[in-house]
Every structure is written in structure tokens, then in C-alpha cells.
Amino acid sequence: MDALDLDLDLPLRSFRLELALALGRETFALVGPSGAGKTTVLRAVAGLATPERGHVRLGGDVLFDSARRINVPPEDRRVGFVFQDYALFPHMTVAQNVSYGARDRAPELLERFRIAHLADARPGQLSGGERQRVGLARALARKPGVLLLDEPLSALDPHTRAALRIELKELLDELDLPVLLVTHDFHDAAVLADRVAALVDGRIRQVGTPSQLIASPADAFVASFTGANVLAGIARRGADGLTEVALADGGVVFSVDEAVGNVEVAVYPWDVSISRELPRDSSLNHVHGPITSLVLIGNRARVQVRGLVGEVTAASAERLALRENDVVMASFKAAATRLVERAPLGR
Amino acid sequence: MRRARRRRVFDAVLLSVTVVALTFLLLPLVAIFLRVPLAELVSQLGSGVAVDALVVTLETNAIAQALILLVGTPAAYFIATRRFRGRAVAITLVELPLVLPPAVAGLALLAAFGRLGLLGGTFEALGVEVSFTKAAVVLAVAYVASPFYIRGAIASFESLDQPLLDASRTLGAGPARTFFRIALPLAAKGLGAAAALSFARGIGEFGATIMFAGSLQGVTQTLSLAIYAQFDLDPDVALSLGALLVVVCAAILFIVKLLPAWTRSTSTSIYPFAPSGSS
Numbered sequence: 001m002d003a004l005d006l007d008l009d010l011p012l013r014s015f016r017l018e019l020a021l022a023l024g025r026e027t028f029a030l031v032g033p034s035g036a037g038k039t040t041v042l043r044a045v046a047g048l049a050t051p052e053r054g055h056v057r058l059g060g061d062v063l064f065d066s067a068r069r070i071n072v073p074p075e076d077r078r079v080g081f082v083f084q085d086y087a088l089f090p091h092m093t094v095a096q097n098v099s100y101g102a103r104d105r106a107p108e109l110l111e112r113f114r115i116a117h118l119a120d121a122r123p124g125q126l127s128g129g130e131r132q133r134v135g136l137a138r139a140l141a142r143k144p145g146v147l148l149l150d151e152p153l154s155a156l157d158p159h160t161r162a163a164l165r166i167e168l169k170e171l172l173d174e175l176d177l178p179v180l181l182v183t184h185d186f187h188d189a190a191v192l193a194d195r196v197a198a199l200v201d202g203r204i205r206q207v208g209t210p211s212q213l214i215a216s217p218a219d220a221f222v223a224s225f226t227g228a229n230v231l232a233g234i235a236r237r238g239a240d241g242l243t244e245v246a247l248a249d250g251g252v253v254f255s256v257d258e259a260v261g262n263v264e265v266a267v268y269p270w271d272v273s274i275s276r277e278l279p280r281d282s283s284l285n286h287v288h289g290p291i292t293s294l295v296l297i298g299n300r301a302r303v304q305v306r307g308l309v310g311e312v313t314a315a316s317a318e319r320l321a322l323r324e325n326d327v328v329m330a331s332f333k334a335a336a337t338r339l340v341e342r343a344p345l346g347r
Numbered sequence: 348m349r350r351a352r353r354r355r356v357f358d359a360v361l362l363s364v365t366v367v368a369l370t371f372l373l374l375p376l377v378a379i380f381l382r383v384p385l386a387e388l389v390s391q392l393g394s395g396v397a398v399d400a401l402v403v404t405l406e407t408n409a410i411a412q413a414l415i416l417l418v419g420t421p422a423a424y425f426i427a428t429r430r431f432r433g434r435a436v437a438i439t440l441v442e443l444p445l446v447l448p449p450a451v452a453g454l455a456l457l458a459a460f461g462r463l464g465l466l467g468g469t470f471e472a473l474g475v476e477v478s479f480t481k482a483a484v485v486l487a488v489a490y491v492a493s494p495f496y497i498r499g500a501i502a503s504f505e506s507l508d509q510p511l512l513d514a515s516r517t518l519g520a521g522p523a524r525t526f527f528r529i530a531l532p533l534a535a536k537g538l539g540a541a542a543a544l545s546f547a548r549g550i551g552e553f554g555a556t557i558m559f560a561g562s563l564q565g566v567t568q569t570l571s572l573a574i575y576a577q578f579d580l581d582p583d584v585a586l587s588l589g590a591l592l593v594v595v596c597a598a599i600l601f602i603v604k605l606l607p608a609w610t611r612s613t614s615t616s617i618y619p620f621a622p623s624g625s626s
Contacts, residue, residue, distance in 0.1 A: 043513075046513075046516075046517050047516075048516065048517070073516075073521070074513070074516035074517050075516050075517075075518075075519045075521050076519075077517075079517055080517070081513075081514065081517040083513070084510070085510070087508065087513070089515075091532050100520070101520075102519075138514075138518065139517075139518075141518070142518065142519055
């Protein structure tokens with residue numbers, strides 16, 4: 001039996017949230033742009049939002065069922081909710097926050113989350129990482145049957161974020177609970193989640209493991225969300241069983257995917273190589289032009305050539321002496337070139 | 348050069364207008380203290396009229412404010428946190444006594460609770476006489492002062508961080524526990540400020556009280572009413588009582604201003620006078 005079983009239908013401001021999900025004891029991420037209805041899904045599970053139609057079942061318990069007129073109030077649902085920015089009670093100490101839900105377990109949780117030394121501190125005095133631990137400890141105090149995380153890493157600076165992402169991953173693996181996680185950052189989802197659903201305008205576009213979404217994005221939105229370059233073009237059958245795509249802004253690329261008509265070409269930055277001259281490898285696709293932007297991120301360099309972003313090691317960027325406005329060749333293989341459906345209008 | 352000059356002229360105009368305004372507001376208050384020597388002032392306050400008026404004022408206001416807090420706080424929380432039909436109307440109704448001339452409020456209270464009023468018969472049957480008693484003073488004060496408290500309380504409950512209330516619910520606390528443990532402590536500063544304003548309005552109440560409760564020394568004559576009554580008899584007593592009210596009201600104002608600084612600051616900001624827009 002699934003640990004968490006959802007079927008939701010409720011109106012949001014400009015569209016309806018309609019989705020069905022079944023989770024086992026896994027971490028499941030809902031990703032999507034802000035305003036897609038991600039947080040509303042968590043609120044519906046917690047009982048803070050009431051769907052017009054559908055059901056929410058947790059283990060053997062029915063938390064909500066519109067047909068049977070069941071709607072368990074939030075305080076009687078065994079749901080742990082870590083809110084965006086954590087929503088710690090500012091007038092209480094860390095210990096009081098953690099023991100708000102269940103008094104007896106607080107000492108153990110403070111110990112486990114390495115916040116015992118902060119027991120008497122107020123949330124206002126804590127760092128982002130410490131707040132997150134308090135928020136998690138507080139949410140787990142009542143031994144919930146599901147853990148809901150709303151943008152758990154968005155309140156953190158990039159440096160802390162990377163460290164806490166790993167820490168959170170270890171915790172979630174340990175917990176053995178169904179975890180429903182909401183994020184607008186695909187990278188967070190890829191690290192933390194076993195499965196990911198892309199939610200746009202209240203509907204799920206694609207569900208799969210993070211690598212499935214990257215390997216075969218269902219549409220241009222999912223492709224760009226997972227970090228791919230997305231270029232519009234018109235596809236037709238070409239030579240050697242390849243598909244030939246005439247790009248909207250000029251140029252032609254080849255793909256092993258089959259498609260005809262309006263498509264979007266998705267290429268991941270790590271599949272794009274940058275060189276001074278035509279490379280002698282098997283790459284079929286080349287974009288020639290000046291570097292419009294060059295950004296160093298740690299040991300990588302993101303190089304943009306005519307709207308196409310390629311990622312190379314910082315070392316090779318240095319070896320090639322890349323500078324902005326230098327004319328270079330961005331190359332990628334036909335096998336690394338995905339053809340996906342155009343994103344629906346309006347996006 | 349000319350622009351710099353124009354700027355200086357403009358600044359000078361602003362400054363002089365501000366000085367005029369402040370002088371206009373403060374001069375009458377200063378004049379009260381200048382008219383009567385301090386020793387005279389203190390001795391006049393020992394007179395029977397002054398003591399009676401002070402006792403009546405404090406007694407009726409204490410009861411009225413207790414009622415306002417007891418009824419106004421839950422009502423404000425309900426209006427602030429629930430979305431229901433007619434919510435905007437409810438807020439407007441709360442504000443109506445604010446703009447009502449006090450004399451009209453007094454008339455209205457008479458029409459409702461007076462012997463010949465709407466509920467007069469009911470009260471008579473129960474053997475309760477309201478008009479021209481201390482109870483009438485309490486009702487008059489509660490009627491004109493409560494909107495100040497309820498409005499401020501609605502604003503401070505509305506400015507609470509909704510996720511904090513939601514978090515409380517998901518941690519097993521029902522609506523009542525959430526109210527007492529989260530909403531009330533976090534709104535306390537704003538509630539305190541609103542209560543102080545309501546108290547100040549109640550202490551100065553005149554129009555509704557004189558219409559509905561009359562001005563009987565030792566029964567319904569509050570400080571404001573005593574000032575009016577003494578004005579013809581003994582202006583020095585009136586001035587002394589006036590000085591006393593100035594001091595009391597100034598003290599309340601300072602408490603309102605200092606209140607936020609007293610309580611320990613928290614990461615959630617609570618503005619006592621936040622606009623009461625819905626979030």
C-alpha cells in the first residue's frame with residue numbers, strides 16, 4: 001500500500017490544481033516555477049487548504065475525502081510540515097519550539113539535531129542552517145507519518161545551501177518516511193529526491209527519477225527547468241536517419257531523435273564543448289560566434305555563445321585563454337541533442 | 348546657485364510652518380500650567396469635587412476597559428483571521444462610533460438602554476436602572492472607546508505571520524491553543540498600544556456620558572464632566588483638573604510610544620498601527 005495517496009482538485013487564482021500522486025517511503029519532489037501550485041499541494045496534505053474534490057490518504061487513515069465528507073483538521077493529522085523560512089515561533093526559545101508539538105521528545109531531538117547547545121536561544125539569534133535544524137526537529141517531534149518540506153533550502157546563502165543539501169539528504173535517507181518536498185530548484189530536487197514531478201499551472205507535466213527527466217524531458221519546460229538550453233526550430237527528416245532542425249535564429253542542427261514540424265531542441269550545457277577551431281571529434285552540431293558571457297563558478301566556466309550555454313572546466317577555459325567577445329565554436333553531438341514538444345503557449 | 352537658493356527658501360518655509368503648528372498644539376497645554384501656580388494646583392486637587400471625579404473616572408474606566416479587552420480581543424481575532432461574508436461591513440460598523448459625534452452616541456445609548464428606550468422595559472422588569480448611574484458611564488465609555496481598541500487589535504492580528512498560526516496547527520494545537528500560545532503573545536505589543544489609546548479616549552469621554560449618565564458628583568461625574576461643572580463655579584479647580592488630565596494623557600501617550608521598546612524585539616515585526624488590509 002502506498003504511504004501517501006493524493007487526488008486533489010481545487011481552484012487557484014488563475015487555474016485549477018488537479019493532480020493525483022502516490023508516494024511510498026521515498027522522497028518525492030514537486031518542482032516548478034513559483035505560482036504553479038506546489039505549496040498548495042503541501043497545504044492540502046496538512047489540512048490547511050481544502051480541495052473541492054478528491055482525497056488524501058496517509059497509510060490506512062483517510063485525512064480527506066470529498067465524497068465521504070471527511071476532512072480531518074490539521075491538528076489531528078500526523079503530518080510534519082517544515083514551512084518556507086521555517087516559521088519558527090519568534091517569542092519562544094529553541095527548546096520551547098521543539099517541544100510545542102510533543103513535550104517528552106524534545107531533549108532527544110535537540111541532541112539528534114545538534115542544537116542542544118542552542119536550547120535557550122531565540123530563533124532570531126540563529127543562523128539559517130540552525131533554523132532549518134530547529135524546523136526539522138520541531139516537525140518530527142510528533143512522529144508524523146509524512147514529512148512536508150516547503151522550499152527547505154531557499155532561505156540559505158549559496159555556500160550554506162550546498163552543505164545543508166547533503167545534510168538534509170542524509171537525514172531524509174535515515175528517516176524512512178514518505179517525504180513530499182517542494183522546490184523551484186531542480187538541482188535541489190535532483191540531490192534530495194528519489195522521484196521528481198514537474199508541476200506547471202496546477203498540472204503535472206512529467207514524473208520520473210531526476211536522471212529520467214534529464215535524459216528525456218517531456219517538453220521544453222521540463223528541459224529548460226532541468227537546466228538544458230532550449231532552442232526553437234523546425235524539424236524534418238534528414239540524411240543517415242538523423243533529424244535535421246532549422247533553428248529559428250538561423251543555423252541547422254542534427255539530432256538522433258525523430259520529429260517533424262515545430263520542435264524545441266534541448267541540449268545540456270555539459271554536453272556542449274567549446275573550442276577555438278572545428279573539433280576533430282564526432283560532434284555534428286556547431287554554433288559559431290562570439291562569447292556573449294563567461295562566468296566562473298568554482299572549478300567550472302559557463303560560456304555563452306549565441307544563446308547556447310556550454311560548460312567547460314575552469315582549467316580548459318584558461319588553456320584556451322577564453323575572453324568575452326572571442327569568436328569560438330560551441331559543439332555538441334547529435335546523440336546529445338533532444339527534440340521536445342514546444343512548451344504550450346503562455347510559457 | 349538659484350536652485351540651491353530655492354531649496355534653502357523651501358526648507359525655511361517648511362521649518363517655520365512646522366514651528367507654527369507645534370506652537371499652536373502646545374501653547375494651550377502650557378497655558379494651563381502657567382495660569383495656576385503649582386502649589387495651588389496640588390491643593391485644589393485635594394478638594395472633594397476633584398477626588399470624587401478622579402475616583403469615578405478611574406472606577407468606571409477600569410470596568411469599561413476590562414469589558415473592552417474581554418469582548419474586543421476575541422471579536423478582533425475573529426474578524427482579522429476569518430474570511431466571511433460581510434467582513435468589510437463588520438469592520439465599518441466597528442469604525443462607526445469613531446466618527447459619530449459623542450452627543451449622538453449619548454442619545455443613541457439613551458434610546459437603547461434608557462428607561463423609555465428599546466431595552467428599557469426589559470431592564471426595568473429585571474429591576475436594573477441604567478441611565479444616570481455608574482453603569483451608564485461604563486456603557487458610554489465602552490461605546491466610544493472600544494472602536495479604538497478593536498481597530499488596533501484587528502490590525503495587529505492581521506499583521507501576524509500566517510505561517511506561524513499554520514505551523515501551530517500542524518503541531519497538534521487546535522484553534523484555541525493557537526490563539527493563546529501564538530496569536531496573543533505575538534500580537535501583545537499591538538494590543539497594548541491599542542488598549543492605551545482606548546484608555547486615553549475613555550478617560551477624556553464627555554459628550555456621550557453627559558447625555559446618557561448625567562453629571563452627579565460622586566456617582567457619574569468624571570474628570571471631564573467635573574471640569575465643565577467647575578468652570579462656572581471655580582475656574583481654578585477646573586484648571587487644576589485640566590492639568591491633571593493633561594498629565595494622565597501625556598503619560599498614556601508615552602507608554603504607547605515606549606511599549607515596543609520594552610518588549611524584547613523578535614524576528615517577526617508587529618506594527619501596532621499596521622494598515623488593516625487583508626493579507
